Amino acid sequence: MSRKTSVNLNDDFVQPIYANWLTITVDLISPKDLYLIAGRATAKTSEIIAKRSMNVIYDMPRSMQVSVSDTYVNAMKNVVPALLEGWNREGWKEGVHYVTDTRPPASFELPYRPFKGSYKHTISVFNGTLINIGSLDQPGGLAGNSYQHMYGDEARILKQQKLKKLTPAIRGEYAHFGHSVYYRGRTFTTDMPNLLDGDDEWIFSHEKDMNVDQAKLALQVALVLNDIKKELINAMKDRDKIKVQQLKKNLHKWTAYWIRCRKGLTFFYVVSSLVNVDILSEGFFEDSLKALGIEEFKSAILSLKVDVKKGEKFYPYLGEHHYYDDGINSSYYDKFKLTDEIEESSLALKYIDHNAELDAGVDFGDICSMVTAQERGSYLYCLKEFFTLAPESSKELAAKFVSFYKHHKNKVLNLYYDRSGNQYQKVKRDWANELKKFIEEQNGVKTGWKVNLMSRNQATIYQEEEYNFCKHLFGETVKGVPKVKIDKFGCKCLRSSLGLTKILVKSDKKGSRSIHKDKASEKISLKMRAMYSTNFSDAFKYLIFRKRWVSKTTSKGSLNMSAPEVL
Template structure:
C-alpha cells in the first residue's frame, strides 16, 4: 500500500491512494450528480473489482444485459453496486428484484447482493431492513409508492424500498409502480411474463425522478443460456449495436471516453486542491454529458470466468476444465455461445419442460433472519408433490455415483419431482437414507420402485443386490416398497422414441413430461449433454464419459439412465396396467 503524497492536506485522510483510472472509478463510482458531494473529509477504501464489473460501473447504462460466466461476481459485483446506486439517487423510490422463483431470490440472489452492500458500507438493521419496516424512532420517510405489507420487501434508510417479485407467485407484480428492475439468472425467466406483467410496471413518477439516468433502469444478468427460450437476452446485443449505428458513433466508447476524462479530473482534484473550483466546474460539465448519453443507452456485455481469474483462481478454472464435460465448460465457464447439436439423444428437451412449483404457504411460515442455499431441505416446500399417493422411484447404480429420481403422475402429465445422488465412497444405502430424510413428512409411506436387470445382480464382494440394499433400508424406516421390475434395459431406439413422443406431446397414449426446475439441475445437464453414438447394431446412447473418472460424473449420462427407467416404468404401471395391449405395441402403430 502506497502512502499519500506529502502535498495532500491532512483532511483527506486517505487510507490508500490509487492512481489507476479504473480503480479511481471504483473509489468514486457512487459519487452523486452534484460534484460538491465529494466531501473535504472523504476517505478512500480499496476494493477489488474485475474488468467486467468495472466496465459496468463506468458505463452506467439505463438498460444493461450481462451474460457472464459462473464465478464472475454477477450478484456481488454487478447487481449489488447497481442497486446500491439506484437506492442512493432515488430516495423514497421503489425498485424490484425479479427471479423465476421466490426461493431463488431468497437462496441465491439476495445473500451475495447483501454481502456486496455491506462491503460498500451499508449495515443491515441500520441502513436496510429485510422483510420488516425500519423502527419508527428513526423517522424513515415513507416510499412514494410503498407496499402495503412487508413480507416481500427490503426497506432502506432514505425511504426507498425494493420488492422481491417472482414469476412463480401469480400476481406478485400486479398493481405495482416501480422505478428500477434488477433480474438475476435471467435465462430462467419467462420472457412473455416479463414483457406482459413486470416490465409494464416500470412506469410513471417522472415528477419525482425525471432526468435521473437510473430512473426506470433495467438490469438482467445470467450465465450463458443453453435453451432456445432463453436466447432472448443475447438478442439485446443487436439493440446496442443498432443504437450506435443510428447515431453514427460508438455509444459505449463515447461513454467510456467521458468517464476517463472525469476520473482524470478527479485525480487533479486530489493532487491540486488549490484549483478545486475550476476542476469541479469541468467535472460537472462532463458529468452532465455522461448522464445525458447513458440515460438512453442499452449496454450488452459478455464475460467469461477468466475475466475474474484473480478472484476465482487459475487453479479452480484448471480443475473445472478437467472435471466438466466440454459443453458445460465452454458455456458456463468460458461463456461461449452454444451450438445446436445434431446428435442429441433427447433433442426435444427444452426450457418449457421445466416448471416451478413451490409451496409458499410453507416458505412464508419461516422468519428470515438469515438467507442462503439449503434453508428448505424437505419435500414440504414442493407444491407439485401429491401428498396422498405413492412416490415413484428409479436409480442408476455405479461405483462412482448413485443417482435417484422421484416422480409422480398428475393427470395426463408425469412430473419428475426430485433428484438425489451420492458419490464414492457413499453407496446405495446412503442415497436411500437421503431419500428418507427428504420425504420424512410425506404422509403416504409407499413407493413404486422401478428397477431393471442391472439392479438385481450380486458381486464377489456382496451377496446382496443394490435393489435389495435400497428396499431393505426403506422398509426399516417404515416405508412400503412395491417392487416394479421393468425387465432388461429397453433398447436405445425404444427409449429415444418414448422420450421424443413424451416431450413433444400430442400422443394420448403417453404422458407429457415435466421437470421441477429447482430440484433437477443435474437431470437437465445429463439429458442435454447425452449424445447418440453409432454401434454395430444401430445407434445407442454415447456413454464414454462415464468411463472418464476425471469428469464430474453428475454431468455424464447416469442421471439420464435413471430418467429412462423412471419414465419407462411409469408408463408400464400407470398408463397401461389395465390395457391388454403390450407397451411395445404403442410404438408399432
C-alpha cells in the same frame, strides 16, 4: 502546477479496493439498462449487481425496486446472500444501512408512497428505498405494483413471457425520479444461455438496443470525470483553495455531461471468465476444463454459444412443453425470511396428491440419482430429484428423500432401478434392497414408508429400446402411455441430463447399424456429473420403462432387440 491524475494509495483517505476491468467499465458507463453475459466466477451478483444497485439506490432515494428470480428458493439460497455479501464488502451493515423481511426502523426514510404489502421478502434501505424480492413462478403478485428499477440474476433461467408481464410495473413517479438515468431501468446478468439445458436466450434480443457510439462516449466522459476527481483529491491534500474551487466547477460541468450522455443508454456485453484471471489463476481454468468437458467449458467459462443440433439428440421429441414452471406453491415459503435456512418440503409442490403412492427411478453408482414422480390421470409428473456423490451413498440418498417427503400421507414408494441394483456388478452389493431398508428405517426408527422393489427379475433394457420407446413417449403418439411433465425447478439436473444426452450410431462387422446412448459424459469430474452427464437420464429411463407402457408402443420390427450394448 502540473496536473496530477493519480493518487497515492498510502494516503489515509484513500481506500484501495480490487476490481477487475469489467466491473470498472460497468461503473464508469453506468447505463440505464445493463444486460451482461459473463462466464462463471466473475462475481456477477456480489460485485457487479451489488455495486450497481448501491448506485441506483443512492441516485433514487425512496424509490421502489424489484429483484426477480425463477423461484423464491433460488432467490433466498443464492441471489440475496450474494447481493448482501457484496453490500457488506462495500461497507454496508445490516441494521444500519438495510434490514430484511421487516418494517424499517424509525430512523430510516420511507418509500415515496406507503408500502401496503407484507415486508416479508423485502429489503429496506436507510434512504427509503425498498427492494421487493419476487419470484417468476408467481408473477401475478408483482405485476400490480409500481417499481422504478428491476434486477435479475441468472437471466438464462428467467422466462421472457413471464418477464413481459412485469414490464407495465416498471413505471410511476416521473416527477420524483425522472432525473435519474436509472429510472425505469433494468439490470440483468447471466452466464451464457445453454439451449441444451433448456435455457432462454431472450437476453440476446437486447443486443440491438445498444448504441455503441453512445456507450463509447459515456465511457470517455467518465474517464475525464475520473481524472478530475483525482486532481481534486490532490488539490485538497495540497490545500490549494483556488485549484479546489476550479476543479469543483469543472466536476459539476462534466458530471452534467456524463448524466446527459447516459440517458436511455443500453449496455450489452459478453465476456468470459478470463476477465477475472488475476484472481482465479491458471489452475481454475485447468480444473474447470477437466470437470466440465470441452463443450460445457466453452459455454460456462469462455461464454461461447452452444451449437445445438437436433440430429444429435438421444431424445429428439423432448420439448419445452414437457416441462412446467408453475409447480411451486410459493405461499409455503412465505414463512421463511430472506436470511433463514430454507426447509424444502413436498408441501410446496402443487402437482402432488399426498394421499397417493409415489414412484421413483434410481441409477446407482458413485453418483446415485433419484427422480421421484407420481401418476395423475393421463400424466406422469416428475416432481423432485435427489442425488448423492461418493463417498455418500444410499443412506444419505434415503435421508434426503425421507426429509423432503416427511409430510406425505400415503407412504408407499414404488422403486424402479437398473436390474444390477439387486447385485451391483462392481461391488457385489444389493444396492436396491439397501436403499429400501434405509428409507423404511433410519437410526433404528421406523419412518412409516413401505418401499416396493419393482425391478426384481427385470429384463435387460437395451439402449435402442429406450430410444424407440422415448420417441413414442415424448411424441405422445400412443394411447395409454402417459404424458410426461417435468418440474423444471425441482428436476434441474434431470432436465439438463435429458437435453445433453447425445445419440451414438455404431456399425458392426457386417455393416448393421444400431443406436446407442453416448456415455462419454460419465467420465467428467464426479461433482459435475449430476448436471452434465447421462446419469439422471438413466434414472429417468428406469422410471418410465415399464412393461405395461412399453408393450403399447411395441409392434413387429419397431424395436431392434439385438442392440449389443447393455446399460
